[in-house]
Amino acid sequence: MLDNLVIGMAGSGGDGIVSAGETLVAAAATEGYYGIMTKSFGSQIRGGESSCRVRISSGPVLNPGGTLDVAVALNWPDFLKFGAELPVGGNTVVIYEAKSGVTADKIPIVGVTPAEVVAVPFGELAKKMGGTDKAKNTVVLGLLAGWFDVARETLIKNVAKKLAKKGPEVVAAAERAFNAGVAYAAEHPLKSDMRMAPPKDGRGTKILTDGNDMCAAAAIFAGCRFFGGYPITPSTEVMQYLSREIWKYGGAVLQAEDEIAGVGAAVGASFAGVKSMTATSGPGMSLKTEMIGLASIAELPLVVVNVQRGGPSTGMPTKPEQADLFQACFSAHGDGPRPVLAPTTVADTFGMTVEAFNIAEEYQTPVILLSDQEIGQRKEACTPVDTAKYKVVERLRPTPAELEDYTRFRFTDTGVSPVSQPGMLGGNYLAAGIEHNEKGDPTASGAMHGKMNDKRHKKLVPLVHRRDLFHVEGDPAAPLALISWGSTAGVCREALAIARRRGISAKLLVPYLLFPVAEEVYHEFFIGVKAGLVVELSHQGQLYRLLRMYVDVPRGIRSMCRSGAAPYLPEDVVRELRAATLGLQGETAETRQPQE
Amino acid sequence: MTTTRGIDFAHLSLKDALDLAVLVEEEAQERYDEFTHQMKTHDTPEAASFFAFMSRNEKKHGDELRARRLELFGDAPRSVERAMIFDIEAPDYDQARAFMSARQALTAALASETKAHAFFVAALPAIQDPKVKALFAELRDEEIEHQKLVQAELAKLPPSEDLGDAFADEPVAH
Amino acid sequence: MSNALPVVDKKFEPKDFKSDLKPIWCPGCGDFGVLQSLYRALAAIGRPAHEIAFVSGIGCSSRIPGYTTAYGFNTVHGRALPIAQGIKIANPSLLVLCAGGDGDGFSIGGGHVAHAVRRNIDLTYIVMDNQIYGLTKGQLSPTSPRGLKTVTSSLGSLEDPVNPLLYVLGYGASFVAQGTAADLPGLAAIIEEGIRFPGFAFINVQSPCVTYGEDEWQIKEQRARMKSLESLGHDPKDQLHAMDLARAYGKELYTGVFYRNPAPSPTYDQLVLERQKEKGASAPDPARVLDSLIQR
């Protein structure tokens, strides 16, 4: 029985293959499975090629998986357009539409011989049983339920639920199509038994959501009551979620006329004392940078979410990349510091978003949350977040005594000074982009400017000692190291486990806090490290270069990087890791053979 | 630009008239303080000290009037307010210039005194209460005295060219 | 002062809104008068300073919030309106004022004006129009007349100016007025009326730059030219006539209210409150925010 099943499916938009994937992962979650689903599309709004990748697992998962266990091609041209995003290997069962006329030994996949190749007359079955060949996605679901024994009961229930609006006839047709798939599976068993094992924690409750919704929900939890933004893929769902939900909590959403206005309104709301946020992606982020500088000098809490996509410019709006790290850390005019946080999964997007608000409030600073397209838009089935674990921080407000003679930017030991807000009697002050003295009055004094820069930097110092903003795993004494961030970190965590099973001992550091760079944490991690990789999806290897800027990186640490769009697979990292072992003195790849 | 708002001169009581007079002096004093500061900030010290001198004068007049009011009416509530007058004896904002000469500053002050004089002259015919009439006539005449004071100061200045900002640095961009 | 006059039976005096910070505008700048009129208007309105948020962009004129006792926010060039709107939505009970220059409002920030208008958000936007970039030393501004020679148009500009009045009227603004620093009492009255107007109020103020402005724009010249709309018998309810009069921007100096919508649409901030009230009736517990994501 399998603990893990990675299914990749492609077709044209009209085939409803993505909708089938959604139904599948939802049903699996209902039955207690963990899972991840990613989608990928051509550039057409409707009817272009579309694909999805569904990973179902009996235990927690951190990435969408590697080479496919099952490949479903409703038509070959569309399937092939996804290339490396849907990798077929020697263990893959390939299922394709029989109508294509391609014989099983002539499928257009070169370089590998799949474990099994099955042509299925999806369209024909759908037409015969469901009355329309449009129902072929439902036949696919029946087939998958039959062969892999996942969530059969729930699947059929959910298919019916989804179509209920369309009337009982459509529901009945869908049920027949589904059952046709199940029956076909029974009549044509696979050579190897590929049934899923039951979930390890039984039918435990799962939540199913994507990173953008998670981020929005976490923002509400963290007390965010204002959102200002402008639609941009792949971040828009954050605004969409909040525009449905935030009102219930007494908040508001403003769809502004552009990104500048969006973040501007958020800065205004924060000035008015309300926790606020904006969310965007690359091009929008560029427009927001000036306001981030303003929030920095006016010391106003602000959370800016960047759901990264391929860039520069319009780049690849629906594909992930991790190439906005430099921008996040350094798109400041002046010495304007800003903490940068990055989640690695949908599940930990909750904690990181709450953390972003807490840091923003605690230190009265803009905070950038660097998500990416994959985390933002992939669906993840995970155990419900225990919200009781998270505290919510509020900005330091002046006491009545402090309001007697209020000094907005008073120098303090921590660098944090109490902040008032309009409506507070006695707290009146001038917030400004211009450099100011402690009272907030404009100044042109270089000495004062220096002191204020000290203040703005000093208050962030405690952050680099926050060990909880770093995840370390693996063999602490290993001379081989991996560092990775964002969605790629989830790939590396799995790669580390695979490598361990193959006898490669290594350790992994995942920074959730990317900036300011916690030099100490890295120095400690690098003790005894001789070789390793900094793994990320950017052409320049931005994290690697950032570390080289602040940290004494051992010479054996290399950058493993390339442009985004197709995420790394765990196998890619394991391969490089093995190569890196060559860099270890006295050891060669041969001395460390796989033991699996 | 001298303006009043909501003052019914025909029915002005002596108390109100005195209060108004005080407010006029206060307004002028404040404006001269502002001008003094403007001149100090813009490296125009002669005009600054002249405007400071004017401010002290206005304060002196104000104090005298306030004392009279207290004597006659104690702390009876006031029913006229600053919003009713605008620039009666206060020099107009556009009279100030960076690097203005002492002569220009004095000329600006003279214009204000002339303006104030005109205000009282214009108000007088409408006034019915003889005590108020007397007060306004007195104030009007005082303006003449003020004008003389300023003219005397003017006479003390050597006749000079107004150089303005001819030798000053260029303004600074921000 | 021991012999101070007894206080009037009224809550606020203009000086209550005057901060300790001293303006650093050039002596003679029109902005001094605008500030003075604003103090007056605020005293008449009678809201305490701590309930006022005053937002500006960047420019000489944009320094104005610092000279008041209100909560001020001197933001970045051209973005006062978005920030002001965020404040108003976050706390609709505040009196929100917004001010800046002609460059701030109609060049870099021009795109924001239309949207503040169509939201009819309840704030007052005062543009201190001097037809020039003051702070950066006399460059061409979007309201500079065609042909104007400045340091960036040394041979004369090749463009027509934006007409701020028509621009805002064209977007359907419900309150559009013009004042001048040459008539401070009139300006104070207009600002007061703008603040009282329930919705977005736009006030263009001719506030000359003594340092870079042309001679014929100065206070004295304005005083000779200005004509009140009231004296022309204009009815501020007449939108079309308002537009007709507004066309004279740059030629005539009309002061007063061009247009006051007798039946303005509800303000954005009011609608936000209503929606919060309606949707917030269930008042869910934020700790349970993820419940809706549970896969059943």
Ligand SMILES: Cc1ncc(C[n+]2csc(CCOP(=O)(O)OP(=O)(O)O)c2C)c(N)n1
């Ligand atoms: C993004 C940006 N671009 C340019 C500037 C420089 N700048 C500051 S104020 C200003 C124009 C000032 O003109 P206006 O808005 O009319 O205000 P005024 O000084 O005339 O009152 C410019 C171009 C800036 N601060 N920020």
Ligand code: SF4
């Ligand atoms: S440069 Fe012009 S606008 Fe700026 S303060 Fe001086 S006079 Fe006023």
Ligand SMILES: [Mg+2]
């Ligand atoms: Mg200007």
